[in-house]
Amino acid sequence: GAVVSQHPSWVICKSGTSVKIECRSLDFQATTMFWYRQFPKQSLMLMATSNEGSKATYEQGVEKDKFLINHASLTLSTLTVTSAHPEDSSFYICSAPGRAINNEQFFGPGTRLTVL
């Protein structure tokens, strides 16, 4: 199957700083990528759809000025958490859709963000 990587796998930062998370499709091109957030023992909540070469589409309730998404190439999407606060501490996971008929979506390993 296709491989999606994320970097970093974990990050600890101080309140008020910004953190950038990279999501790469390693062996395929992805015009669309999705960013999810997952709190402990909870579901994956879709934050936004990242589109190569255009602006991201954010889900209702997600602040686009706080969670900046850039999809600069067909293999790279970045999520920047700006002015991070402790409540932003979470597991952030990106994914890219495959092209198979089974609608499989390929997920990165996730980035655990802890804001102190």
Added chain:
Amino acid sequence: GQSLEQPSEVTAVEGAIVQINCTYQTSGFYGLSWYQQHDGGAPTFLSYNALDGLEETGRFSSFLSRSDSYGYLLLQELQMKDSASYFCAVRALNQAGTALIFGKGTTLSVSS
């Protein structure tokens, strides 16, 4: 809006069979999928149903009834390594077109 309901927890013993149900309400429907996630890991794809009926993949089977907005994941010959969270997910209409929307997840604990 979208909503998916599934049980929060299920427990079973090795070798048993477990069924995890999922009911959904969505704007547009493009299939029901199941994903497995171990603690701290990424979700991995298990199965997909676009049409009514049963799909079998090894020890795992998935069923869909579109008229009932209902599906289930059946896990047979349970093994300890099957202890994980299982999410049903629907591909549904959203702001950007379609996206995979997840249920709250079912934590499966398999004991010996």
